[in-house]
Amino acid sequence: MRASLIAxxxxxxxxxxxxxxxxxxxxxxxxxxxGKVSVRFTLAGAFEDSEMVEALRSGLPxxxxxxxxxxxxxxxxxxxxxxxxxxxxICTYNSLTREYLLNLRRDRHLVRSETFTDLAELERxxxxxxxxxxxxxxxxxxxxxxxxxxxDLMRGWLMYVIPWEVSTKWREARVRQ
Amino acid sequence: MSFxxxxxxxxxxxxxxxxxxxxxxxxTSLVYYVTQQAKELSPEALSNRLLLFVLxxxxxxxxxxxxxxxxRGVVKLVLERRHGIIGSRFRTKLVVxxxxxxxxxxxxxxxxxxxxLRVSIDRWxxxxxxxxxxxxxxxxxMAQDQSAEIAAGAAxxxxxxxxxxxxxxxxxxxxxxxxxxxxxxxxxxxxGILLKAQADPRAPIQEVADPSxxxxxxxxxxxxxxxxxxxxxxxxxxxxxxxxxxxxAVAGVFIPSAMSQRIDRSIIAYRDFQQxxxxxxxxxxxxxxxFLAVTLAILFGTLWTSxxxxxxxxxxxxxxAEATAKLAEGGxxxxxxxxxxxxxxxLITSFNDMSVQLADQRQQLTGTNRFMTTVLExxxxxxxxxxxxxxxxxxxxxxxxxxxxGEVAPGANLCELxxxxxxPVAAALQELTSGRARTREVAVIVGGELHYLELSAAxxxxxxxxxxxxxxxxxxxxAQKLAAWNEAARRxxxxxxxxxxxxxxxxxxxxxxxGKDQPAIEEGCRVIVDEVGHLKRMxxxxxxxxxMPAIHLRHxxxxxxxxxxxxxYRDVKPEVTISVDVAPDIELLMDPEQIRRAVGNxxxxxxxxxxxxxxxxxxxxxxxxxxxxxADPGRGVPDSDxxxxxxxxxxxxxxxxxxxxxxxxRIVRDxxxxxxxxxxxxxxxxxxxxxxx
Numbered sequence: 071m072r073a074s075l076i077a078x079x080x081x082x083x084x085x086x087x088x089x090x091x092x093x094x095x096x097x098x099x100x101x102x103x104x105g106k107v108s109v110r111f112t113l114a115g116a117f118e119d120s121e122m123v124e125a126l127r128s129g130l131p132x133x134x135x136x137x138x139x140x141x142x143x144x145x146x147x148x149x150x151x152x153x154x155x156x157x158x159x160i161c162t163y164n165s166l167t168r169e170y171l172l173n174l175r176r177d178r179h180l181v182r183s184e185t186f187t188d189l190a191e192l193e194r195x196x197x198x199x200x201x202x203x204x205x206x207x208x209x210x211x212x213x214x215x216x217x218x219x220x221x222d223l224m225r226g227w228l229m230y231v232i233p234w235e236v237s238t239k240w241r242e243a244r245v246r247q
Numbered sequence: 248m249s250f251x252x253x254x255x256x257x258x259x260x261x262x263x264x265x266x267x268x269x270x271x272x273x274x275t276s277l278v279y280y281v282t283q284q285a286k287e288l289s290p291e292a293l294s295n296r297l298l299l300f301v302l303x304x305x306x307x308x309x310x311x312x313x314x315x316x317x318x319r320g321v322v323k324l325v326l327e328r329r330h331g332i333i334g335s336r337f338r339t340k341l342v343v344x345x346x347x348x349x350x351x352x353x354x355x356x357x358x359x360x361x362x363x364l365r366v367s368i369d370r371w372x373x374x375x376x377x378x379x380x381x382x383x384x385x386x387x388x389m390a391q392d393q394s395a396e397i398a399a400g401a402a403x404x405x406x407x408x409x410x411x412x413x414x415x416x417x418x419x420x421x422x423x424x425x426x427x428x429x430x431x432x433x434x435x436x437x438x439g440i441l442l443k444a445q446a447d448p449r450a451p452i453q454e455v456a457d458p459s460x461x462x463x464x465x466x467x468x469x470x471x472x473x474x475x476x477x478x479x480x481x482x483x484x485x486x487x488x489x490x491x492x493x494x495x496a497v498a499g500v501f502i503p504s505a506m507s508q509r510i511d512r513s514i515i516a517y518r519d520f521q522q523x524x525x526x527x528x529x530x531x532x533x534x535x536x537x538f539l540a541v542t543l544a545i546l547f548g549t550l551w552t553s554x555x556x557x558x559x560x561x562x563x564x565x566x567x568a569e570a571t572a573k574l575a576e577g578g579x580x581x582x583x584x585x586x587x588x589x590x591x592x593x594l595i596t597s598f599n600d601m602s603v604q605l606a607d608q609r610q611q612l613t614g615t616n617r618f619m620t621t622v623l624e625x626x627x628x629x630x631x632x633x634x635x636x637x638x639x640x641x642x643x644x645x646x647x648x649x650x651x652x653g654e655v656a657p658g659a660n661l662c663e664l665x666x667x668x669x670x671p672v673a674a675a676l677q678e679l680t681s682g683r684a685r686t687r688e689v690a691v692i693v694g695g696e697l698h699y700l701e702l703s704a705a706x707x708x709x710x711x712x713x714x715x716x717x718x719x720x721x722x723x724x725x726a727q728k729l730a731a732w733n734e735a736a737r738r739x740x741x742x743x744x745x746x747x748x749x750x751x752x753x754x755x756x757x758x759x760x761x762g763k764d765q766p767a768i769e770e771g772c773r774v775i776v777d778e779v780g781h782l783k784r785m786x787x788x789x790x791x792x793x794x795m796p797a798i799h800l801r802h803x804x805x806x807x808x809x810x811x812x813x814x815x816y817r818d819v820k821p822e823v824t825i826s827v828d829v830a831p832d833i834e835l836l837m838d839p840e841q842i843r844r845a846v847g848n849x850x851x852x853x854x855x856x857x858x859x860x861x862x863x864x865x866x867x868x869x870x871x872x873x874x875x876x877x878a879d880p881g882r883g884v885p886d887s888d889x890x891x892x893x894x895x896x897x898x899x900x901x902x903x904x905x906x907x908x909x910x911x912x913r914i915v916r917d918x919x920x921x922x923x924x925x926x927x928x929x930x931x932x933x934x935x936x937x938x939x940x
Contacts, residue, residue, distance in 0.1 A: 121525065128521030165518045166482075166511050167475045185461065187472070229535075233303060 093118070095219050095241035100140070102212035102245050106203035109138055113197040113221050113238070122224065126163055126170075133160040134196060135222040140205045143216040143244070152215070153205045159196045172196065207245075215245035268548035271309070275544040278302065279537055299529065302536035309543035313550060320554045333572075334565035338557045345553030350546065357542040361535045368531055372524050384517030387510040391484055394500035395473045398486035401428035401498035406490045411435060414443075421445035424498065431501040432485070438493040439463045450501040454478035455485075458497070462487065466495050482507035563591045567598055580606030629700075629717030632707070637661045637676070640712055649700060649717050651693045668692045672700065672717075679704035680713055688720065690890075696923055697890030699724045722916070728894060729913060740790035744783065751779040788906055798838035798917045805833040805842075805866050805873065812846040813864055822859035825850065829866040835873055835938060837918055842938075845914040848907040849877040849934050856881030856932065872920075873940045878933040889924050911936075 098111040113134060117123055126132045136157040142150040158175040170186040172195060186192040199219075207215060223236045278301065320342060327335035401424045408424075410416035421433040422445045432452055434444035439460050446452045455476045465472040466487045476483040485499035502510065523530070566583045573581045582599045586592070623630050629646030633639050639659045647655070650669055665673035668691055675687035679702060686703040701718040754775035762769030806829040813825045846864070853862045860880035867874055884892060893912035898905035911934075915922045920938040927933040 124521065125525035128525045129518045130522050130525055165514050166477055168473075169475075185459075187465065187474075188469075233299070 093221065093223055093236075094238050095221060098217065098219055098241045098243040100215070100217035100243055100245040102207065102215070102247055103203075105206060105208050107140060107205040107207055107212070107215070107217065107245055108200075108202045109204045109217055109219070110198075110200045111219055111241070111243075112199070116197050116221070116223060117193050126161060127165075129163045129165055131160055131162045133158055136199055136219060137222070138199075138201070138204065138217065138219045140207065140215055140217050140245070142210070142214050149216070152207060152210070155201070155204055157199055157201065161192060161196060176201070212245040212247050216242050217245060218242040268544075268551050271312075271544045271547060275305070275540050278305065278540065299533055299536065302533060302540055305540050306536055306543060309540065309547055313543060313547050316547065316550050316554065320550075332565070333568040334561035337564065338561045341557035341560060342553050345556070346550060349549040349553075353542055353545050353549070357538055361538050364534050364538070365531050368527055368534070372520075372527065377520060377524070380513075380517040380520045383513040387513040390506075390510055391475065391482075391502075394484040394502060395475075395486050397428060398430055398484060398498040398500050399471065399473075399488065401425070401430045401433055402486050402488040402496040404428065405433060405435065405496035405498065406488045411490055411496065412494065417443045418445065428498065430498045431483075432497075432499040434497045434499075435490065436463065436487075436495045436497055439495075442494070447501070451478060451480045454480060455483045455499075458485065458487065463495055477507070477511070480504050482510070560591075563587050563595055567595065570598060570602070574602060574605065579609045627719070629715075629719075631661075631715040631717070632712060633661055633715065634712040635680075635710065637680070639664070646717055649693070649698070649719055672702065675702050676704070676715065679715070692886075692890070694923075697721070725893065725912070726916070729909070729916075732894070732909070736790065740786045744786040744790070747779050747783050747786065751776055751783075754779065798841050798914070800836050800838055800918075802834055802836055803839040803842075804831070805829060805835050805837075805875070806831050808839050808843050809846060809864050809866060809875070812843045812850060815847055816850045816854045819854050820857070820859075823854055823857050823862060824860075825854075825862045825864065827864045829864070830868070833866055833868065833873055835940060837938065838914075841914045841917070845911040845936070846875065846877065848911045849936075852907060853877055853879035853881060853932070856883075860931075868940065869937070871940060872937045875936040875938070876933060877936075878927045878931060880927065880929075880931040882932075883926060883930055884924060884932050892924055893922065 093113055093115040096112045096114045099109070101108050101110075113136075116134065122132065136159075138155045138157065140152050140154075142152060144150060156177050158173075158178075160173045160175070162171045162173075163169075164171065168187055170189070170192045172184045172186060172192060174181045174183070184195065186195070205217075218240045220240045221238045223238075228234045324335055324339050324342070328339065404424050404427070405411050405420060408420045410420045417435055421435065421443055424430070425433040425445045425447070431450035432444060432446040434446075435442045436458075439458075441457055444452075455478055458472075458474055462472055462474055466489055470489055472487045474483075474485045474487070476485070481504040482502045483499050484502065485497055487495050487497045490496050563583070563585045566585050570581050570583045579602065581602055583595045585595060587595055623643040624645075626643070627645050629649045630641075630643045631639070631646050632641045637660060639655060639657055639661055641657060642652075642655055647653075650665070650672065652664065655664060661676065662673055665676065671689040671691050675689045678684050679687060686701065688699060688701045690697060690699050692698070699720045701720045702715060703718075704713050704715045706713055754772040758769050758772035758776070762772055806827075809827050809829050813827050817825045850862065850864070857879045858881075862877070862879045865876045865878075867876075893908050894905075912922055915936050915938070918938055920936060922937075923935045925933045925935065
């Protein structure tokens with residue numbers, strides 16, 4: 071009986087996605103200038119997953135969604151959220167022209183489109199977020215502010231049935247003057 | 248009507264119950280059909296997030312539905328079992344059997360099918376098709392690379408030529424390079440702007456635009472850049488090499504559409520294959536979700552159907568069980584109002600027929616019982632049914648009256664009931680039930696009166712008890728005694744009266760002849776004559792008693808008769824008064840002379856027994872009779888004399904014939920009435936004459 075149960079469990083858990091990549095947000099910096107906050111960070115380990123590269127090269131639209139929040143840090147209380155932003159980079163490879171079309175959208179609005187023929191350059195652009203004047207904090211004191219960011223990379227399937235998002239952990243950084 | 252009302256209204260409607268699983272199955276089939284159609288469209292459709300989202304939500308809804316139906320069913324079954332509702336155990340077994348028999352194969356089928364599907368999907372990509380497509384694409388890419396390399400060679404030569412920077416010589420250099428390297432275009436760009444170009448006039452150079460600034464940035468950064476442009480008539484492959492400064496040499500090869508289309512098809516075929524390969528997880532997920540949706544729909548349908556079917560089966564059984572319980576409690580005629588056409592329906596029909604028959608029989612039995620009860624209650628014979636251990640089963644009114652018993656509850660012990668004056672009855676009962684006698688006659692004093700009861704007992708059956716019949720033979724005995732006395736009186740009158748006259752005459756003659764001289768003889772003769780006269784009067788009384796005339800009934804006012812009777816004795820004793828209390832409208836069918844005589848006799852005795860006080864004569868109506876009462880505050884009658892009071896020649900006065908009360912008794916009996924004697928309160932005697940009204 072126990073052997074049967076173990077077999078069933080193995081059978082059910084076998085289709086679990088392979089060891090997931092471990093991407094993370096690196097070098098998160100937030101700089102305030104004249105009431106505006108610019109955010110810059112990189113996504114490390116996003117292309118370590120061979121399936122990601124394979125999907126990208128196959129021409130399927132591949133996207134990273136970055137969620138960025140700025141909030142007032144209150145150590146002994148709930149943080150006061152001030153603003154949120156959503157940045158999406160969507161890449162589609164054209165195998166006929168050997169070009170990568172990269173669309174960058176902020177809060178679901180297309181900001182710019184770029185074409186790349188160099189994969190390394192594309193990867194760098196996809197994993198680097200450098201948003202100037204992303205948040206308007208007005209007269210708030212920047213040193214009390216914090217920015218946090220995370221990235222949603224892809225969707226996996228638990229037991230081929232339950233949707234499962236591959237995301238990084240939130241990374242926080244204090245806003246600098 | 249709200250949705251909730253609709254659901255509540257139709258939740259037990261078979262059409263609704265059948266429709267819900269059908270709708271779910273249809274929806275699942277529709278999704279399956281759409282998926283099948285999507286296969287023909289594009290690989291993206293298979294892994295479409297919307298499709299997966301829909302499937303995921305359907306699965307979620309189905310899981311929630313199954314859990315809801317399952318939990319609801321389980322909770323209801325548990326509650327029903329806890330409350331001991333009939334049919335709940337049977338329903339539990341049915342549902343468990345249904346679910347178990349469907350769950351195991353369905354789940355196994357799902358596991359095997361999905362595993363097979365996943366293996367099949369993996370096999371798709373393990374076939375040589377992948378290799379062929381990869382090689383084909385590589386060849387196509389190599390063809391393009393070769394063109395790019397030719398263009399690169401041409402561009403390098405332009406860049407290497409010192410004349411390329413000389414405006415006067417550049418055309419010649421470009422023409423030479425184009426000719427020598429057999430490229431379709433050779434050009435020089437300065438700061439991203441076309442400076443000079445030499446092109447094959449057959450090549451559609453006008454279809455391709457100038458490279459973008461990003462292209463030249465890439466050239467500057469990488470010292471080389473390749474650009475492939477797909478145009479209407481084919482494909483341009485251009486390679487750029489920096490010359491010096493902002494100058495860039497660009498050479499391009501045009502691949503006509505006949506070839507470029509083949510190249511593109513190879514590339515696209517491989518791209519599609521790669522996309523499918525990249526999406527195999529999503530593909531597996533969508534297929535597995537679809538399978539799961541179908542499986543869950545089947546499970547949901549099975550579960551729903553099992554609960555519905557179990558309810559359909561158990562409802563008539565439950566109704567039958569409840570109806571049986573009602574029948575057992577006496578609810579004869581109870582019907583099961585459930586429509587069924589199967590064997591259960593036949594069972595229900597049989598039950599209803601049986602119930603109706605039982606009700607009819609019960610009604611007949613009740614009618615018979617009521618008839619028997621009426622008969623038993625109306626007969627003058629007392630009937631007592633009792634068990635073998637002498638516990639009362641039933642007793643009729645006549646028996647209660649005979650024994651002067653109040654309301655007696657069934658189950659009472661007869662030995663305890665028949666105590667005191669009724670002990671002779673109990674003794675006779677013991678004799679009868681022991682088999683020593685079949686009938687017994689006992690004399691008991693009931694209500695202060697002597698009654699003669701004739702008892703006969705019969706066994707109802709083994710263990711069923713006994714039935715005792717009591718016949719009040721008091722009047723019969725009294726009539727027999729009276730008849731005997733009539734005969735005696737007649738004989739006494741005949742035998743005694745005849746010699747009395749000669750004796751009297753002889754005594755008178757002796758007195759006349761010898762009495763004058765001898766006072767003793769005269770005194771003796773006088774005594775003889777007096778006693779003979781007394782004897783003659785007594786004999787006359789006897790004779791009258793024996794010759795009581797037949798009564799002549801007619802309607803008469805009772806008040807008048809009683810007043811007349813009272814008037815005869817009102818002034819006999821000065822300290823004795825007689826009052827008459829009678830309603831003036833009491834009219835009876837009677838012989839007025841006889842009744843006046845009877846009441847007069849009672850008043851005569853009352854006056855003689857009373858020294859002072861009031862003698863009350865009254866009459867009142869009672870059910871089916873009129874009761875005349877004569878009550879005096881006199882000496883009263885001892886209990887020991889009450890049973891003999893109405894016998895002829897019984898007197899408590901020491902003188903008199905003792906025929907007065909006997910005559911009263913006879914008159915009352917001739918009127919089909921009864922006479923009773925009771926103690927008057929606080930003293931004296933009270934006679935009650937009951938005459939039928």
